[in-house]
Amino acid sequence: MPAFDVQQFRQQFTFFQQQPDWVYLDNAATMHKPQVVIEAVTRFYQQYNSNVHRGAHQLSQQATALFEQARNTVASYINAQHLHEVIFCSGATAALNQIAFGLMHTVLQPGDRILLTQLEHHANIVPWQLHCQRFGVIIDVVPLTTDHQLDMLAYQQLLQLKPKVVSFSHISNVLGHIQPVAEMVALAKAAGAITVVDGAQGIVYQQPDMQQLDCDFYVFSGHKLYGPTGIGVLYGKTTQLTRLTPIFAGGEMIDSVSFVNTTFNKLPFRLEAGTPNIAGAIGLSAAIEWLQKINNKQIVQHKLLLLKEFYNGLTAIKGIDILSSSVHNAGIVALNVDSEHPADVAELLNQQKIAVRSGQHCAMPLFSYLARPGAIRCSFAAYNTLDDVNRCLLALEQAVEILTA
Numbered sequence: 001m002p003a004f005d006v007q008q009f010r011q012q013f014t015f016f017q018q019q020p021d022w023v024y025l026d027n028a029a030t031m032h033k034p035q036v037v038i039e040a041v042t043r044f045y046q047q048y049n050s051n052v053h054r055g056a057h058q059l060s061q062q063a064t065a066l067f068e069q070a071r072n073t074v075a076s077y078i079n080a081q082h083l084h085e086v087i088f089c090s091g092a093t094a095a096l097n098q099i100a101f102g103l104m105h106t107v108l109q110p111g112d113r114i115l116l117t118q119l120e121h122h123a124n125i126v127p128w129q130l131h132c133q134r135f136g137v138i139i140d141v142v143p144l145t146t147d148h149q150l151d152m153l154a155y156q157q158l159l160q161l162k163p164k165v166v167s168f169s170h171i172s173n174v175l176g177h178i179q180p181v182a183e184m185v186a187l188a189k190a191a192g193a194i195t196v197v198d199g200a201q202g203i204v205y206q207q208p209d210m211q212q213l214d215c216d217f218y219v220f221s222g223h224k225l226y227g228p229t230g231i232g233v234l235y236g237k238t239t240q241l242t243r244l245t246p247i248f249a250g251g252e253m254i255d256s257v258s259f260v261n262t263t264f265n266k267l268p269f270r271l272e273a274g275t276p277n278i279a280g281a282i283g284l285s286a287a288i289e290w291l292q293k294i295n296n297k298q299i300v301q302h303k304l305l306l307l308k309e310f311y312n313g314l315t316a317i318k319g320i321d322i323l324s325s326s327v328h329n330a331g332i333v334a335l336n337v338d339s340e341h342p343a344d345v346a347e348l349l350n351q352q353k354i355a356v357r358s359g360q361h362c363a364m365p366l367f368s369y370l371a372r373p374g375a376i377r378c379s380f381a382a383y384n385t386l387d388d389v390n391r392c393l394l395a396l397e398q399a400v401e402i403l404t405a
């Protein structure tokens, strides 16, 4: 396999042309956008701007065609069986809220159980919790092993409690660990559960195949896949989507309304209330089309190389507490400098134009479990270089010297 040409890839991002000094290692928060995505969004506003589905005029028809083409691009990228199984929403958070709310009103009964894991993002905890108390539903949590991987034995034991829903992330946004999603979905299905995969970090690591994975729901945000912010996808099997009570009402999701009764439109519109993020969907589609021209195996190899160099460098620096394991890692590393506050470390890096995130990364239960107040998180993308890795390592070495002097 030919090596990945990182410089050629990087050139496609105007940000790096205009801001060559920045080492951007905050990719798990959001990724930079290639010029093709920026142009697709701009072109929409300059040439086609119009609302979708409703207008009698040509502009609206063109906007509708572009929007529905975007749905098509997403559906074929994730190999959904039907176009209407792709619901556009504002992101993974919105999608998870829709699923939790929707199932709570239709499927879940008092005394039912939901199974989550210790390393979930708040977006995959709180929406469930918000409704569980009211509906009398119980949450169980899969613990981690000593190397901070999911405890699969405990997972299987908890499945024996017959949860109605099992919801877990494809890749941990803090530790970067890749979960054995296919195995987890298969086990959950065998236990009779509805399966929800939070693909917010998984979507950029590998192209997910809904037919192979066979989960009931898979959600992700466009901005973590080189696309715009404010657009995301709720994929669901038709049978499961039909069971969801809509969280929002109005607009295209309506079939008929009277003060006595309302009937709803068919999927996907039933779950897309109000004017959708048309430009966002078009931008996401442009990102996917662009990504499909690049060999993902090369990208995975490139990120593995960065990760290896980063780990080698980190282990040579005294005083670094690495929380992430280097195995089954998608390119996200959480770490601390001794017991120093992560915000201080991140600020020292920021002063050298190295962008990392610090804090608890919307995963407080994970940090309680890890018994750490937080961490800095370095997350790599395909446009990062070995030079980025070395600059970050050097800055961390200096941070150790400054903070522990």
Ligand SMILES: Cc1ncc(COP(=O)(O)O)c(C=O)c1O
Pocket: 028, 029, 090, 091, 092, 093, 094, 121, 123, 124, 169, 171, 172, 173, 198, 200, 201, 221
């Ligand atoms: C694993 C995971 N789930 C959910 C989310 C929420 O995504 P968004 O804020 O784009 O809705 C994130 C964002 O960081 C995430 O990493």
